[in-house]
Amino acid sequence: MLPRSAFGQTVLLICFLLFINQIVSYISFAIYVFEPHQQQINQLLAKQVRVVFIDIDDARLSPKMAKAFHNETDIGVYRESDAMSAGLANAIVYPYRSEQMSLLLGGPTEVRISDGDAYLFWIRAPQAPHLWVKIPINGMEKSSISPLIFFMVVIGLLSVLGGWLFVRQLNRPLKSLEIAAKNVGRGNFPDPLIECGTSEVMAVTQAFNQMSKGIKQLEEDRNLLMAGISHDLRTPLTRIRLASEMMNEQDAFLKEGIEIDIDDMNNIIDQFIDYIRHDSKDQAELGDLNELVEDVVNVETPNDRVIHIHRGECPKIPLRYVAVKRALANLIQNAIRYTEGEIDVFTGTEDNFAFIMVSDNGDGIPVSDIERLFQPFTQGDTARGAEGSGLGLAIIKRIVEAHGGYVSLLNKPSGGLQAKIYLPLTSK
């Protein structure tokens, strides 16, 4: 129900406070200004009425005098029928005013008001119940309301504008924090953020900078460690291979086994190195996906397998070429290793993404396993006892996410797996 954004909430708060403010203002206005004002008008009206009827019984009241009075004040006395035609017919009865006038004039009084060019008060006084006194009052036009409304609208708009400026000021450092956090999530470590804004935001920024530095240090240490181990394993492997070359003919089957094992171990070390490699440091450059697919397929296709390429329309997109090649190579290697039959590779675009899809006709992957298999060092049942490190999908995910894209694995209804890499058409 309530708005989630800081801007929405601030505006809501301001509107709420403004509303209360206006109600209080309105009530105080009514009590301290409007009501006394009405009282004064009523008293003046009552005095006028008394003046009009001051000599009602005096037969000598000169018609000339009455006429002059009427001309000067525009106050007139009418019989009911004349009053009707002079505007009483359109006047509205005001019971509250009537009550107050009754008190002031000392008897039952009726007050009606009609508004035309000026407000006309029609009063039937207890002094002469068969007559109506008409008293015009200028300066009470309705138009006096509109500056008030205008004033309130302007205050409302100004408050919302103020809220907007305030929230924008507050949110700007938050926005850069958000961007920086996303970058850290992708393995890019941005320069420390400038600590600015309110003291709270500054404290968060400071904490974030520390965290980012810590993660960077951890990652560097880990990479150093993994690279060191991988490198140190390579040397003895080469020595073993050399030794196996020197084995005699009777042990050929043993030698072959050792060589296959050494190859596997080398592949696993390669995967290790791929996994820790810091591709995100390379700059992404505009590249052609179709070209990339062709490069990888040419290298990866074994003699006994067929891989079809189906080129789709695809503009050049920002790529870390070598890294994406490695990701695609991993997908194709999986399709080769875990399935038999032909493999299809498609390219194309979907919404704001370009995609490469590797489609095979194997057994696919149980849906419940997909999430898990993206973790490093996890393998499915099909891979039991086979070569491989369980790093392939983790490598793919890492590379693709560093591009701002994503990976999806889908089991085809007809059997087989559709592995799809989505890469954004434009860099963010």
Ligand SMILES: Nc1ncnc2c1ncn2[C@@H]1O[C@H](COP(=O)(O)OP(=O)(O)O)[C@@H](O)[C@H]1O
């Ligand atoms: N095209 C595929 N068809 C069937 N299963 C697959 C396919 N690709 C991957 N898998 C399963 O996903 C698991 C994880 O793959 P991956 O991360 O590349 O590790 P690895 O290939 O080293 O085993 C594999 O062990 C395999 O069980």
Ligand SMILES: [Mg+2]
């Ligand atoms: Mg693999």
